[in-house]
Amino acid sequence: MKMKYQIEEIESIEQLENFDNEEVYDIEVDDNSHTFIANDILVHNSVYTTYGNFFKCMTKEYREKYKTDRSKVDWILNFNKKFLDKQNNQWCDEMYSPRHGKNVHEFELETIVRSQICVKKKKYLKGYAYVKGKFYDKPKISGTGIEIIKSTTPKLCREILSDLMYSLMFDYDEDKKMEYIMLFNQKLADYRKKFYNAPIEDISQSVGIGDYKKYIIEDKNELILGKQCPVSVQAIARFNYLAHKNGEDNKIQYAGKIKYYNIMIGDKVCYFGYPAGELPSWAPKISKITQWQKTVIEPINRFLEVMNIPKVNAGNAQQLTLF
Numbered sequence: 001m002k003m004k005y006q007i008e009e010i011e012s013i014e015q016l017e018n019f020d021n022e023e024v025y026d027i028e029v030d031d032n033s034h035t036f037i038a039n040d041i042l043v044h045n046s047v048y049t050t051y052g053n054f055f056k057c058m059t060k061e062y063r064e065k066y067k068t069d070r071s072k073v074d075w076i077l078n079f080n081k082k083f084l085d086k087q088n089n090q091w092c093d094e095m096y097s098p099r100h101g102k103n104v105h106e107f108e109l110e111t112i113v114r115s116q117i118c119v120k121k122k123k124y125l126k127g128y129a130y131v132k133g134k135f136y137d138k139p140k141i142s143g144t145g146i147e148i149i150k151s152t153t154p155k156l157c158r159e160i161l162s163d164l165m166y167s168l169m170f171d172y173d174e175d176k177k178m179e180y181i182m183l184f185n186q187k188l189a190d191y192r193k194k195f196y197n198a199p200i201e202d203i204s205q206s207v208g209i210g211d212y213k214k215y216i217i218e219d220k221n222e223l224i225l226g227k228q229c230p231v232s233v234q235a236i237a238r239f240n241y242l243a244h245k246n247g248e249d250n251k252i253q254y255a256g257k258i259k260y261y262n263i264m265i266g267d268k269v270c271y272f273g274y275p276a277g278e279l280p281s282w283a284p285k286i287s288k289i290t291q292w293q294k295t296v297i298e299p300i301n302r303f304l305e306v307m308n309i310p311k312v313n314a315g316n317a318q319q320l321t322l323f
Contacts, residue, residue, distance in 0.1 A: 051072070072129075073129050073135065076112055112128070112130040114128075115139075115169045117168065117169065119302060119303070120306075122144060125148075126141070126142050127139035127170060148162075148299055149162065152205040152206055155201075157203065157296055164188070168303055171183075181309065192292060195292055200279060201279065203261070206257065207273075209236050209254065209255050209258060211233065215233045235272055236253055239251075240253065242283075257275075260273035261287075263285065264287045264290065
């Protein structure tokens with residue numbers, strides 16, 4: 001496979017201020033790989049190495065010796081310090097010397113992650129075991145460009161999503177995929193039961209209302225929504241319409257924080273909102289299967305898909321294949 005490249009001339013170099021001996025250069029390339037050719041060298045500002053298969057290939061004796069995450073981290077740190085850093089510098093010397101250049105690179109191991117899930121470029125989750133001298137006995141999950149738990153996520157769903165993501169990050173084993181899928185299905189089924197039995201407030205999303213009058217055409221005798229009406233405004237407009245219909249105009253709300261959930265009107269998904277702690281007796285019935293799908297299943301499926309694990313269907317189970 002031939003790599004395509006394009007030669008660009010540098011237009012200008014400007015020194016912003018004097019940083020003494022703390023020069024840092026960050027070259028951004030408008031390309032998916034973020035790499036470029038400099039003096040016949042393929043350049044990138046960082047690299048990563050995986051050690052998972054290495055530890056799996058160890059003899060029984062050494063697998064027992066390097067069984068814990070901390071012992072594996074210590075081995076990687078020791079390996080980098082005593083071998084890999086020197087080897088990297090040697091490789092750079094071998095590339096620079098024939099070109100009459102001097103190697104000024106310094107390699108630094110910044111992080112060690114126990115596992116990582118990449119959804120797409122610059123959208124990933126990492127489970128850090130080591131970050132710049134600090135060890136984590138329990139891996140620290142950190143996301144870049146990904147929102148698993150949003151400000152709108154219901155209270156119970158936060159607990160469910162956190163536990164399921166932790167399981168995907170640290171319990172999944174490619175060599176025991178089918179076994180894991182069965183265990184994940186059971187965990188999901190248990191959470192689904194808990195979700196269905198929870199108070200509506202615990203599974204309702206939280207959101208703020210804005211620009212009510214901009215989007216609502218009518219909310220008294222009938223409910224007429226304007227174009228591109230936000231979910232939050234749709235939800236509280238339905239509350240206001242039903243409050244008026246039930247003779248409780250004193251409860252009508254146009255701004256502030258509310259909770260809302262999914263309802264079904266015919267075969268259409270709609271929304272109903274209410275002030276927190278004030279769910280009225282005339283509130284429409286929640287569609288728990290839709291609420292479950294929107295608040296738990298859809299966020300989880302994004303990660304199952306990129307991990308090549310069958311996505312969860314509306315019936316709350318993964319489709320197992322024979323081959």
